Amino acid sequence: MASFREVEYMDAPRGHRRRRRRRRQRWGRVAALLLIVVLGLAAYKLTDGFSSFSLPVSVPLDNTDTEFDYDLDALSAQITDDMFIGECGDEEAEKLRELAADNSEWRDELEFMAANIGIYREEAVVTAINGVEKTPFALLSAFRAPDDSGLRAGIEISEGEVPYLLQYDSRWCFHAYGSSVMGFTACGPACLSMAAIGLTGNTLYTPAYVADMSEAGGHYVMDAGTAWSLFTAGAAELGLRSETIVVDKNTMKDRLEAGAVLIAAMSPGDFTTSGHFIVIVGTVLGGGFKVYDPNSIERSGRTWSFDRLAGQITQLWSLTYSGTPSDIQQPAAGETYIADCEEFITLRSAPDVNASAITTIPKGGEMTLLGFEGAFAEVEYQGQRGYVLSTYIVPKGDSAYPTAAWGYGDVVSGLQRLAEEYPGQLELSSIGTSVEGRELPAAVVGEAGAEYEVLIQGGIHGREYVGAYLTLCQLEQLLEHGVPEDVRYHFIPVSNPDGLEISHTGTLGQAQREIYLSELAAGLTDLTEAEYARQWKSNAAGVDLNRNFDAGWVQIEDGGVPSSEGCRGAAPEDQPESRALAEYTRQLMPDATVSYHSSGSLVYAEYALAPQEVNAASRSLAEALGEAPGYPLEDTEELDAGGYKDWAVSALGIPSVTVELGYGDDPQRLAACAVIRVRNVAAPYVIADWLRSAAAG
Incomplete structure (x- = not known):
């Protein structure tokens, strides 16, 4: 039998029943809103004011390569007594074993490192512990000497795309940088490389190229790491305009919307226990920021709120393209040059005509350009690095220089040709x-x-x-x-x-x-x-x-x-x-x-x-x-x-x-x-x- 209230409700006049139904619907909506508020407050408290709230974002991995070729038995056979350095011991080995127990994908590698802990530097062990996906690089670090790999690594992008690059990429992770190799120390060059390639379109600006430029320009401080000058003077060397900006949410968004790429120096926190650099490439729905961390795919796959980032940023640079068109031929590491001389040119140990000779390069000999220094070019020839007088080398395939003595008539005819080819754009006078x-x-x-x-x-x-x-x-x-x-x-x-x-x-x-x-x-x-x-x-x-x-x-x-x-x-x-x-x-x-x-x-x-x-x-x-x-x-x-x-x-x-x-x-x-x-x-x-x-x- 219906309750008294139900009977009363059913017997009420139609208009009165409608009001009660609407009243109950309103109370239902209020209750739902209260529940949302309560849940929101709980989320706010649990996420430290939403600062740790993070939505996943896609990370383009087209330009990453973390595949390494190795055999653990073969590595074991290579271990010799002089490889033992004694930086790590039982405590670090135990941490690696604990990590191995929870990571079936890299269990064998982690246990190998634990069993041979004496040959590993502390930075290798810390790298594996803090990012298990970097285990193969950390594993091989005891067996690979610093090299010059990665200068000609193939990077492909669409116009305006900022590529995501890893400092521990197998193509350049063992490239020498400072007192170590790029996989451990080159977050700065990797960040500037991402920005430079994205802004200029020049894919020759690989992390390895930027690392060499950083050292040559004095932007690496031994035992301290990459100097902040890399993102100002160093950026200018790559055709970028750099500006230090305040850590302000609206300023950052405005710069990103205008096409800038931001690089941030980070203090200990979510990204590092000491110091680190990241790239901020855009904003996402909801007001957060998209970050490219050269040392973590996982951190790059998250949305970061301004509040979460702001407290960890110690310096922030806004990088833009300086205006030099990227298709203008400019000196770039990795290009092939040939010796243009009577018989041979001398490859020297230093950029000085009195420096000792390493070898000679015959007429027509091909070499790889590494950079220019004064009157000299630094090149690599048949595996040997050195310096040659730049006046005796030409870019391979370059025939755009005068083939006969050049005089006043060539100036006049050259100007007339340009005036005809670009009518209305060139004013000629005397x-x-x-x-x-x-x-x-x-x-x-x-x-x-x-x-x-x-x-x-x-x-x-x-x-x-x-x-x-x-x-x-x-x-x-x-x-x-x-x-x-x-x-x-x-x-x-x-x-x-x-x-x-x-x-x-x-x-x-x-x-x-x-x-x-x-x-x-x-x-x-x-x-x-x-x-x-x-x-x-x-x-x-x-x-x-x-x-x-x-x-x-x-x-x-x-x-x-x-x-x-x-x-x-x-x-x-x-x-x-x-x-x-x-x-x-x-x-x-x-x-x-x-x-x-x-x-x-x-x-x-x-x-x-x-x-x-x-x-x-x-x-x-x-x-x-x-x-x-x-x-x-x-x-x-x-x-x-x-x-x-x-x-x-x-x-x-x-x-x-x-x-x-x-x-x-x-x-x-x-x-x-x-x-x-x-x-x-x-x-x-x-x-x-x-x-x-x-x-x-």
Whole structure:
């Protein structure tokens, strides 16, 4: 029988019954909401304010390889008495046995390590205990010596993809890094490698490549590990712009949405017991962050809340692409070069012509490029590492350098060709004429009214044709790959056309022949007339144009006699070429100037008579330009007076540098143009990035 309440309810008027039904439904919803709140509060408490709440995320493993080839019986047979180092003992062995009992997949390997604990370093045991999936690497660490593996590891990505890479990847885990191998110590290089490949698209920037770059650049501190400078100065070497940012949730999300990649230095906590680096690659639904940990697939497969990460981040860098197109040919480790010489070149133990010889490389011999250092290239030839003069090697298959003597006509025809191939993009004009009436061509690219103006000039010395050649290469690259929107470039490929023609043809005119005969009679030269002409630096009047500017000009002691080189002239800018270049510079007042000379493979920046702040800016620009080609900064203010660069910094206050190309006597070998181009063709983009960084303070 129905209860009294049920009867009362059923007998109630229809409108009253509806109200009661709605009332019961409301109470049901309230109860459900209360239950959700209670469960939420419980979850909040259990997850430390949701900071440890984590949803799984997918981790792309296409570019990881953790397969190792080994046989435990064969390894056991390789153990010798001298392998016992005694860092670990019974306590560590017991931990490995306990781990083995719970991990059937790696049980045999862990028990092997426990049984032979005396041959293992503590870092190997800790690696296995803290991440059992790394056991094969830890196991083999006692049997593998540090090597140079992984420089040419194949990494494949789609456009804009940041690859997930492991420091203990079998392709490079035993690559030497610091006092150990990458599998133990290279979380920093692995992180920068992920960022660099993702941002530039250059898959040659493998973790092994970055590790070598890190050591060469002084970014590894022995017994301390990777220095933070790897993510600033080191990142710049890879064409990245680095900025230290605050650990703020909105700032991090904004940077990631804008296409940046974040690298974080982590303190002890979820990721490390000492110090570690991770990559933050994006955000996920719910407000968390996606992390790539080079030392843990498991940690990379979780969502991380801001609160959980923030308390462990000690430094945070935002990395973006600096603007140098990735398809511009730039020096990259792993590329094949060939010896371009008469008979052979010498592989030396150090970047010094007096260093001991390791072996010789015959003409046409192939070698692997490891990097550049000054006038030298570090290479590997038939398993031996050493240094060769870079002017005697060319990229394999590269035929884009001059095959015949290069002169003024080549400059003019080259500019005309570019104007025809890129109509409306290149402005050609003349800034003046030479002593013999030749035009001084100017080529301008970029939007009028751009934020920055840059002047790049070459060929101020007759025999230094490579400066003119390089400026045309740079101009063509800008036209082909795109001019930065905020920069307008002014190229003066050859500011000494008469001198270039004298050297190019090896022929002296009447005025130059009189100079030659005078010096020959005075015993100042013993060259033949043709040799003398080939080495001509001055303009047709016998004045060295790079000593004809008003920068300490009065202090130059040259005897006042015209010559093939060194004569300052009768007064500053008394030559039509120097006067035209100076006037163009004064009217333009560019934000920076770069002058190309040869030879030396180095960069000059400072000048004793320039303001301190201008010298500092010039030095900063020089360091930026020298990084990619490996050109050192010549640290001196006591240079020859009267130079264009010295005048620009002291008289106009414009940050300016001089880059010396090539090595040895001028004119440079034609084949040397290939390496000179590869090492310097991206310089205009480097200048643009430097200008932006300088403006940002």
